[in-house]
Amino acid sequence: MVYLEEKIEQLRSELICLVEHTGTFIDSRVISLSQELDEILVEFEKQHTPLYL
Structure with a gap:
């Protein structure tokens, strides 16, 4: 979970730069x-995303 959040922030920063x-x-x-x-x-x-049955 934390990995994805960190990866998102990293990629976002790289993209902006x-x-x-x-x-x-x-x-x-x-x-x-x-x-x-x-x-x-x-x-x-x-x-x-919660799964609804």
């Missing part, structure tokens, strides 16, 4: 990092 450095969202590294963050966020949501 990279966008500030490149000055654009249209960069292969930015897109790749953004996709990785999306995947982690989906996993985080799965773990925090």
Whole structure:
């Protein structure tokens, strides 16, 4: 649980720094990092969504 939260914060920080450095969202590294963050966020949501039967 804590691992995912730490990973989200790490990727978020890296993404912000990279966008500030490149000055654009249209960069292969930015897109790749953004996709990785999306995947982690989906996993985080799965773990925090209650199952209703």
